[in-house]
Amino acid sequence: MSEELIKMEVPVLMETLERMAGEEPAEEPDPALLPLNLPGPVLVTGAGGQLGRELVRVFREAGADVRAMTREDLDITDMLAVEDAIEEIKPALILNAAAWTDVDAAEAEREDCRRVNTLAPVYMAGLHVPMVTFSTDYVFDGVGRTKRYNERNRVNPLNVYGNAKLDADELILGLGFEHGAQGIILRTSWLWSEQPGTKNFFQSVMRRIEAKKELRIVGDRVGSPTRALDLAKAVLVLVKKGAHLKPYKIYHAANLGSCSWAGFTKEIVRLLNGHPEEVYPISTQQWQMSPENFGKRFAQRPLLSTLNCNLLEREWGVVLPNWEESLKEGLDAYLQMKKDGVVFDDPDEGAEAAGDAK
Numbered sequence: 001m002s003e004e005l006i007k008m009e010v011p012v013l014m015e016t017l018e019r020m021a022g023e024e025p026a027e028e029p030d031p032a033l034l035p036l037n038l039p040g041p042v043l044v045t046g047a048g049g050q051l052g053r054e055l056v057r058v059f060r061e062a063g064a065d066v067r068a069m070t071r072e073d074l075d076i077t078d079m080l081a082v083e084d085a086i087e088e089i090k091p092a093l094i095l096n097a098a099a100w101t102d103v104d105a106a107e108a109e110r111e112d113c114r115r116v117n118t119l120a121p122v123y124m125a126g127l128h129v130p131m132v133t134f135s136t137d138y139v140f141d142g143v144g145r146t147k148r149y150n151e152r153n154r155v156n157p158l159n160v161y162g163n164a165k166l167d168a169d170e171l172i173l174g175l176g177f178e179h180g181a182q183g184i185i186l187r188t189s190w191l192w193s194e195q196p197g198t199k200n201f202f203q204s205v206m207r208r209i210e211a212k213k214e215l216r217i218v219g220d221r222v223g224s225p226t227r228a229l230d231l232a233k234a235v236l237v238l239v240k241k242g243a244h245l246k247p248y249k250i251y252h253a254a255n256l257g258s259c260s261w262a263g264f265t266k267e268i269v270r271l272l273n274g275h276p277e278e279v280y281p282i283s284t285q286q287w288q289m290s291p292e293n294f295g296k297r298f299a300q301r302p303l304l305s306t307l308n309c310n311l312l313e314r315e316w317g318v319v320l321p322n323w324e325e326s327l328k329e330g331l332d333a334y335l336q337m338k339k340d341g342v343v344f345d346d347p348d349e350g351a352e353a354a355g356d357a358k
């Protein structure tokens with residue numbers, strides 16, 4: 001066996017050996033055509049958030065009986081309320097899209113963040129209902145990193161939010177390992193959505209472009225911008241294939257490729273036939289010290305947190321599209337909604353405006 005082969009990871013090596021023996025895996029059917037066989041309703045928590053909304057939409061379109069719970073309907077830190085909801089709905093699956101996602105505020109409100117991002121999901125994972133829950137690229141520190149992170153790489157969160165998510169990951173994995181609790185933890189990154197009423201980097205940039213504001217955007221942090229709709233579709237395929245019915249496992253799930261926030265903005269401007277050279281990349285430090293951020297306290301974030309999603313592809317055949325392709329689709333959908341007169345409210349320009357996403 002060549003040295004090259006020995007260096008490969010085991011699953012890749014197995015695949016190569018199968019190919020050499022003429023036992024290539026059979027072509028898979030189009031996942032969109034697979035049936036969704038769930039023996040009960042789907043409970044979506046955090047249904048008012050950007051991912052929650054898309055999960056509700058995608059699972060409803062696939063024919064599931066979806067019970068969408070916004071924060072007002074169900075506070076996941078209220079454990080009795082969660083138990084009551086499960087008792088009443090008897091879900092076959094929980095999609096936990098509820099989370100504390102204000103990374104900067106978490107620094108001062110550590111306990112509140114932990115209640116939502118650690119205690120509640122861990123408690124829910126122990127309730128004997130399979131669950132898909134979400135973690136973050138911010139479990140990594142990016143220090144000295146040049147390669148994408150896979151699921152086995154060393155974690156070292158730089159902020160309270162990342163620490164709370166990591167604790168949840170590890171405790172939930174423990175429940176799977178020791179008690180066979182079933183579900184999936186999907187680590188994703190830099191989520192955005194073109195849908196009205198969502199708050200994210202894409203929306204902030206579009207408002208800036210529409211208001212003809214200067215585009216001074218953070219250019220020293222690199223990650224994988226991920227369209228919420230693509231992630232929701234990936235969850236649907238995983239559930240169709242029964243991935244949620246195995247003991248908890250972590251997978252990275254993000255759009256392919258990577259860029260900086262300035263690179264993401266340049267691509268939006270390019271797609272709008274504008275002048276990408278008029279997007280000015282600035283450093284995170286310059287952004288944090290700009291007049292509009294005077295006096296604000298910021299959490300530390302990794303400079304590189306691109307996710308390697310090969311495991312998800314290898315084990316479940318699930319690959320999210322390239323971020324540029326998704327951006328084009330999302331932007332087209334956004335422009336069409338604008339043309340159709342859909343109203344986009346204008347939530348406060350948050351820290352995401354210059355690329356401080358979660």
Ligand SMILES: NC(=O)c1ccc[n+]([C@@H]2O[C@H](COP(=O)([O-])OP(=O)(O)OC[C@H]3O[C@@H](n4cnc5c(N)ncnc54)[C@H](OP(=O)(O)O)[C@@H]3O)[C@@H](O)[C@H]2O)c1
Pocket residue numbers: 045046047048049050051052070071074075076077096097098099100101116133134135136137187188189190191192199357358
């Ligand atoms: N956004 C990103 O860039 C990013 C990156 C990596 C991972 N993730 C993870 O991906 C998942 C989805 O994130 P997202 O971007 O869709 O977040 P999002 O848009 O902020 O939505 C989170 C939702 O959870 C709700 N929520 C907060 N506390 C709650 C509680 N105690 N009980 C019930 N609901 C509560 C929020 O309601 P309110 O708005 O009323 O607070 C909001 O509707 C999260 O697990 C997040 O940590 C996100």
